[in-house]
Amino acid sequence: MRKPFVDTLRWLAFIAAVAILNFPVIATLVTSLKSEAEIMTNASLMIEAPTLGNYAAVFAMADRFDxxxxxxxxxxxxxxxxxxxxxxxxxxxxxxxxxxxxxxxxxxxxxxxxxxxxxxxxxxxxxxxxxxxxxxxxxxxxxxxxxxxxxxxxxxxxxxxxxxxxxxxxxxxxxxxxxxxxxxxxxxxxxxxxxxxxxxxxxxxxxxxxxxxxxxxxxxxxxxxxxxxxxxxxxxxxxxxxxxxxxxxxxxxxxxxxxxxxxxxxxxxxxxxxxxx
Structure with missing residues (x-):
């Protein structure tokens, strides 16, 4: 029983380290999937209504910023x-x-x-x-x-x-x-x-x-x-x-x-x- 417990702790520590080190990337990804209204009202990492509208807006600006x-x-x-x-x-x-x-x-x-x-x-x-x-x-x-x-x-x-x-x-x-x-x-x-x-x-x-x-x-x-x-x-x-x-x-x-x-x-x-x- 000792080895599975140690392995579980090791994986939990690994997942926690990955989440902490990549928190800025995760936060940026979550923000990119929120609407402007949700960004203003919901600052958490939870997404209430995922949208790709921000990505569409990026490509829609090709006439100014390609x-x-x-x-x-x-x-x-x-x-x-x-x-x-x-x-x-x-x-x-x-x-x-x-x-x-x-x-x-x-x-x-x-x-x-x-x-x-x-x-x-x-x-x-x-x-x-x-x-x-x-x-x-x-x-x-x-x-x-x-x-x-x-x-x-x-x-x-x-x-x-x-x-x-x-x-x-x-x-x-x-x-x-x-x-x-x-x-x-x-x-x-x-x-x-x-x-x-x-x-x-x-x-x-x-x-x-x-x-x-x-x-x-x-x-x-x-x-x-x-x-x-x-x-x-x-x-x-x-x-x-x-x-x-x-x-x-x-x-x-x-x-x-x-x-x-x-x-x-x-x-x-x-x-x-x-x-x-």
């Missing part, structure tokens, strides 16, 4: 930024882990730069983008998202590659494989978990980036993290909380679904190398 356009901008920029970050960081991490290139100064420098508040780089980046014509472009936003994510991805790759068995690479060199072939056909397949996890994390960070999205875009490339704020005063007569909540739920769906689909790879990459025989 949520699909904002979502597309974020999707394109986040995908390009994540892929570019992986393409740059993976060979750099391999050079650090296997040949010691910049391991003592470049890696700490990249990590420390990521710790610096991004607002410090705002003015010079804006001026550079203005000179080369990258303002309000998806590719320009993707480049910034790539630079923001390179330090994180670099750290993940460097630690992962350092834990890979060197004997397999040595056997490949004996067979005549060069560094590039080893990187593509040996190291990359053994690093699929950390590649997947790094891609997901880079995508999520890119999706949530607000500062540079606000600074570097005005209309054509406005990401959803910035575009969602437009809906708070979309009616001109105060905040429509139901519509604002619906926009926030729509904005969180892509990274949420991606994270749920890839959570196993993220967990494996975070625990890789923690136990060594």
């Amino acid at each position: 949520i699909l356009h904002f979502l597309t901008n974020s999707l394109v920029a986040s995908l390009i930024g994540s892929v570019l970050a992986i393409a740059l960081a993976f060979p750099a991490a391999y050079a650090m882990a296997r040949f010691g290139v910049g391991r003592t100064w470049l890696l700490p420098l990249a990590v420390n730069l990521r710790a610096v508040p991004l607002i410090i780089f705002a003015i010079p980046i804006y001026l550079m983008y203005q000179q080369v014509g990258l303002l309000d472009t998806r590719f320009g936003l993707a480049l910034i998202l790539c630079l923001v994510n390179v330090p994180l991805v670099l750290v993940l790759f460097a630690s992962s590659i350092a834990d890979l068995p060197l004997e397999i690479e040595e056997a490949g060199r004996v067979d005549g494989a060069g560094t590039l072939r080893l990187l593509v056909y040996v190291v990359a397949p053994m690093s699929l978990n950390v590649v997947a996890a790094s891609t997901v994390l880079a995508f999520i960070y890119s999706w949530n980036e607000f500062l540079f999205g606000l600074m570097l875009t005005t209309n054509s490339a406005t990401p959803v993290s910035v575009g969602a704020s437009f809906f708070f005063a979309a009616s001109g007569g105060g905040v429509r909380w139901g519509v604002a909540a619906a926009v926030m739920i729509l904005a969180t769906l892509p990274p949420l679904v991606l994270g749920l689909l890839m959570y196993r790879q993220i967990g494996r990459s975070m625990t890789a190398g923690a136990v060594k025989g």
Whole structure:
């Protein structure tokens, strides 16, 4: 009888932790399913008359604020930024882990730069983008998202590659494989978990980036993290909380679904190398 009781307590604690940590998301979801009148009279998490009217209102505002356009901008920029970050960081991490290139100064420098508040780089980046014509472009936003994510991805790759068995690479060199072939056909397949996890994390960070999205875009490339704020005063007569909540739920769906689909790879990459025989 002891084990079922302990398991029940464990699950109750787990459910309570999930509910507490996700309370803002749950409250936002509940608000998005209430009418404006019910929001004013019922502040609890109970829904008396569920409605999808707030979501319909979001899409009805496409002539002023096109949520699909904002979502597309974020999707394109986040995908390009994540892929570019992986393409740059993976060979750099391999050079650090296997040949010691910049391991003592470049890696700490990249990590420390990521710790610096991004607002410090705002003015010079804006001026550079203005000179080369990258303002309000998806590719320009993707480049910034790539630079923001390179330090994180670099750290993940460097630690992962350092834990890979060197004997397999040595056997490949004996067979005549060069560094590039080893990187593509040996190291990359053994690093699929950390590649997947790094891609997901880079995508999520890119999706949530607000500062540079606000600074570097005005209309054509406005990401959803910035575009969602437009809906708070979309009616001109105060905040429509139901519509604002619906926009926030729509904005969180892509990274949420991606994270749920890839959570196993993220967990494996975070625990890789923690136990060594």
